[in-house]
Each structure stands twice: as structure tokens, then as C-alpha cells.
Amino acid sequence: MPELKMPANLPDPIINENAKIVLQRRYQRKDTEGVVYETVKELFWRVASAIAAEEAKYERSTVKPAKLARDFYDLMTSYRFLPNSPTLMNAGTDLGQLAACFVLPVADDIEGIFDAVKHAAMIHKSGGGTGFAFSRLRAKDSVVGSTGGVASGPLSFLKIFNCATEQIKQGGTRRGANMGILRIDHPDIMEFIKAKERDGELNNFNLSVGLTEAFMQAVNEKADYNLIAPNTGEAVGTLNARDVFNILVQKAWESGDPGIVFLDRINRDNPTPALGEIESTNPCGEQPLLPYEACNLGSINLGLCFAKGRNGKDSEIDWDELKRIIHLSVRFLDNVIDASVYPLDQITEMVGKNRKIGLGVMGWADLLYQLQIPYNSQTAVDMAERVMKFVQAESRSASKQLATERGQFPAYPESTFGKANLGPYRNATTTTIAPTGTLSIIAGCSSGVEPLFALSFVRNVMDNDKLVETNPYFEAALNSADAYSGKLMEEIAKVGSIKKMDHLPEHLRHVYVTSMDIEPIWHLKMQAAFQKYTDNAVSKTVNLPNSATKEDIWDIYWKAYEYGCKGVTVYRDGSKTSQVLCTGDGD
Numbered sequence: 001m002p003e004l005k006m007p008a009n010l011p012d013p014i015i016n017e018n019a020k021i022v023l024q025r026r027y028q029r030k031d032t033e034g035v036v037y038e039t040v041k042e043l044f045w046r047v048a049s050a051i052a053a054e055e056a057k058y059e060r061s062t063v064k065p066a067k068l069a070r071d072f073y074d075l076m077t078s079y080r081f082l083p084n085s086p087t088l089m090n091a092g093t094d095l096g097q098l099a100a101c102f103v104l105p106v107a108d109d110i111e112g113i114f115d116a117v118k119h120a121a122m123i124h125k126s127g128g129g130t131g132f133a134f135s136r137l138r139a140k141d142s143v144v145g146s147t148g149g150v151a152s153g154p155l156s157f158l159k160i161f162n163c164a165t166e167q168i169k170q171g172g173t174r175r176g177a178n179m180g181i182l183r184i185d186h187p188d189i190m191e192f193i194k195a196k197e198r199d200g201e202l203n204n205f206n207l208s209v210g211l212t213e214a215f216m217q218a219v220n221e222k223a224d225y226n227l228i229a230p231n232t233g234e235a236v237g238t239l240n241a242r243d244v245f246n247i248l249v250q251k252a253w254e255s256g257d258p259g260i261v262f263l264d265r266i267n268r269d270n271p272t273p274a275l276g277e278i279e280s281t282n283p284c285g286e287q288p289l290l291p292y293e294a295c296n297l298g299s300i301n302l303g304l305c306f307a308k309g310r311n312g313k314d315s316e317i318d319w320d321e322l323k324r325i326i327h328l329s330v331r332f333l334d335n336v337i338d339a340s341v342y343p344l345d346q347i348t349e350m351v352g353k354n355r356k357i358g359l360g361v362m363g364w365a366d367l368l369y370q371l372q373i374p375y376n377s378q379t380a381v382d383m384a385e386r387v388m389k390f391v392q393a394e395s396r397s398a399s400k401q402l403a404t405e406r407g408q409f410p411a412y413p414e415s416t417f418g419k420a421n422l423g424p425y426r427n428a429t430t431t432t433i434a435p436t437g438t439l440s441i442i443a444g445c446s447s448g449v450e451p452l453f454a455l456s457f458v459r460n461v462m463d464n465d466k467l468v469e470t471n472p473y474f475e476a477a478l479n480s481a482d483a484y485s486g487k488l489m490e491e492i493a494k495v496g497s498i499k500k501m502d503h504l505p506e507h508l509r510h511v512y513v514t515s516m517d518i519e520p521i522w523h524l525k526m527q528a529a530f531q532k533y534t535d536n537a538v539s540k541t542v543n544l545p546n547s548a549t550k551e552d553i554w555d556i557y558w559k560a561y562e563y564g565c566k567g568v569t570v571y572r573d574g575s576k577t578s579q580v581l582c583t584g585d586g587d
């Protein structure tokens, strides 16, 4: 690819204080002594120019690489869009691995298992996270044909994956993150459900139980269901579905783990069933993938798509601007696929067939604050549907445009799009909503589609750097209500929320809600609203107060199913002493 020279008049990016620390620690290039030799401006130019340079190989492209590089640079440094962390870290470098999400198969033999351990290590080294289904592994104590011994089962191998992850500092930047999934009808499912009951156990894994429609029906009917030996396909026992669901809920109440994913639902939306069945997602659950598939993500900062109405009334979203950002971002993410060097040939091949990308949003809570819409309201849920419907439609339209310039994704003819004659499209999926743990720090916005954790708080950034952060939209609202004072800010930093501060104006307490002020049902309704128009899945945690009961969690798990979510994760305040993965401040 031709090198694109940095233009002399390229403006310096404006960087917030938290971003400065994060970028320097993890993203700016360092020499062998660990000394940073890249400025933030050079970082963003490295990424923008490397991704834009891919354009040159498409003869029918309508855009010039040099102009595109500048557009990408402006897009990122205005924090309207950011690609996932591996792209920021590795674009334009020798490593060149740009995707955050991978799923690897785990075969039912020693060679296959240790291949997966090795492949995961290679992916972690490059900054990616891995998901695995352990469902194909034969149950503990089943016979091993070649030795006449007995198998040790999925759980014993999970520990090996966990240990291996512990030892690999990802490219000197992040420690590995994994998802482990086991089907509900696997004979070792009870052991799996209890696997994280001791704090710190399997610390490099998020666990999710893969639920099926048949199982959910059995729960509803209080019926028994069969456990199936994966190696023989035979039913080897039965369990009562409701009892198992109860224990699942109990464990999630105790520690947040395991979460649940609805496997049949994920496969119903699998765009290329001819290429295989989806058994797992990436570590934070938002990206279901086929074995050996990878996906790169990127997020649009909705907080910057606010359009103030005249006289402060009729504020809206700047739809034209959002459309422009979506189209540019889809081109960016499609180019990332070409620019990326994957650690395994099988992955290069799979990614080449489907060309999945995951464009999502962050800064949702910031946008709602500006629109003066409480997160816990039907108006917000309706707005979520409207926004995501637009993102999905426009990202697909951008993908169609790219298909005319560069051709459809190779698996298109055998895909559900091809069969329904919908395309051609350049990408088998275009939308995913990521947690944006670190991206939201860089962009200085609220993360993903989550409500704010606190209006003002002390953030622990990596080791021991402490930073006080106040939401800028909240601060502005306090100022214009003449309510701002240093003493008040100290008070708010202690509790995070203003819900109980009667001395503050009612409308402020109504609009500026935080995750703890929001009843679980609104978390779920919001997740479902975004999921309705997302090809892949939505990363969302239903935050609960410490006083939440097991019945509350049962209700959430059940409603997640009824509302059409692809999975759900709950977190009860104070139920884990160690930091949750992917919050961006310690992983």
C-alpha cells in the first residue's frame, strides 16, 4: 500500500485528561525500552492513513486515499467515531491485527483442545478477545477410546485456557478476555453453572450458559429435559428445567456469573447458516461468530449528534450528520478487514468469506441528557428504536454502495440475503453494540448504550491514577439552573446520584438519572429496543442494587427471553469484590 504523508496543516487533536493517560499507556507506540515515541496526532494519522490506503486497490472506488485519510482523521479526532482498540493500537504497524472479536472452535480431542489454547494465546497477544463453546467436549468421566481412561471434562480444560490467558500480557497492552459457553443440555452443565462461585475463579473468563428454545419451554412447563452426550448424541440423563434455571439465577445473584445467551435466536439471525452453526460469542457477548470468524467493531458517539432546536426548543438529532458519519464509518470498517493481518490462515479465510463488521453507538446517555429525555421512560425507548433503525438502515445502504464498488461478500449467494435476493451487500452483518470500555474514555462520552454509572465520581485508571470525572452535560445543566457549587459536586461524587437531593430542581432529578436510579425493567427495555435493529447483539449489563432478590433476577432472565434479547448479563452491586472485565479501567 502506498504511504500517505501527513499533511503539513493537519490540526492537533484535542485530548481530554483521562484519554491522555490511556492513550499513552496503551495506544501510542513505544520503543523497546518502553519510551513513547509517537504523539497522539501521529497515532491517529497512522490509523487514518493505513486504513485509507486500502482504498487504492479498488479500481472502481470513488474516493481518493489522501482525501479519505484526512476524512478518517477528522472523524476520529472529533471523537464522532472510533474503531475498536486493536485497530487504534495496531493499524499501520508490523503486528497489524485489527479485530477485537474472535471465536475459536474447541474440538473433542487433546490436539484440538491445545490447538485452541495456542490460537487463543496468539490472538490475545495481538489485543483481541476470544470466545469458545466447550459444548463439543465429552463429559467428565466419559471413556476415552484411545487410552481406555476417562475424560476430565470441559471444566478442567477451561482452567487451562484461563491459566494460559493469565500468562500472556496482550502485546504489552491488555490482558486477555474470554467468553466460555456451555449448552444447557451438556451433561456437565451443573458444574459449569457453579464454576465461578468462588471469587477469583476463572478470572479471565466471562461464562454464559447457552439456552435453547426447548429448554425455555421446559422451564415454562416445569418439565424435565434431556442431557445429551456430545460425543455420542445419546441422552444420558434428565434434569428438571425449572430447578436448573433456579440454580442459574441463584449463581447470577451471588456473583453475576453465569450470564445467558439464547443460542437458537442467535442462529435464527445467522446470515450464513451454510457455513456453520454459531456456538459462541466474543468475550462481552455482543458479537456472535462462527468458529474461526473474527469481527472488527467501531462506535459512533451519539452525544455529538445532538442538534439544538431554535430558542432551546424542539431539540433533535442531526440525522444528516449521523448519516454522513455512518457511511464514512462503514467504509472505514470494511477497509479494516483488508488492512488486518489475522494470526491464523483459517481466520483469514473465514473473515474473507463473510466480511462482518460491527458498527455501533456510544454516548447514548449523553444524547438523552441533551434531549432532556429520562433514560427510564418510554420516550427514550422509542428514541432508541428510531436511532438504531436508522443506523442499521444506513449502514446497510453503505454496505450496498460498497458492494457496487468492490463486490459482494463472497458467501453472499449462499447467505440468507442472497436467498431472499436482498443484496448485494459487502458485509454479512453491519451492526453490533459494543461496551466501548476504553473507547468511551478516549472520546470522553458515556459508554455504549448504558446509562451513566454516576454523575460525578472518582475513576481509578489502571494502577493507581485517580481522576475525578463529572458528566459535562450535567455540569452545564447545573450551571444554567444556577445550582452549581463546589460543595454540591463533592456531595454528588460521594453518592453518584442526585435522585434523593430534594434541594435540586425536580426536572434535573428527573432527567439526570444514573444506572442505580433506573429500575431493571428499563435496562431491559432499552437493550431490547437496540437489539431490534442490531444484526449482531447488544452489550448491556442490567445493574441491580445490592438488595435485589433472586426473584428479580429470575424476572430479568425471563423478560430478556420474552423481549427478544439475544442474551443478558446482570450485576448486583457489591456481589463481586474483583473488577468486572471490560470496564476499561483495569483489564
Ligand code: ADP
Residues within 6 Å of the ligand: 083, 084, 085, 086, 100, 101, 102, 127, 128, 129, 130, 170, 174, 175, 176, 177, 282, 283, 284, 285, 286, 297, 434, 435, 436, 437, 438, 439, 440, 582, 584, 587
Ligand atoms: P474497546 O473500548 O477497548 O474497543 P470494548 O470494551 O468495546 O473495547 O470491548 C469490545 C470487545 O473487545 C470485547 O467484547 C472483546 O471482544 C474485546 N476486548 C475488550 N477488552 C479486552 C481485553 N482486555 N482483552 C482482549 N479483548 C478485549
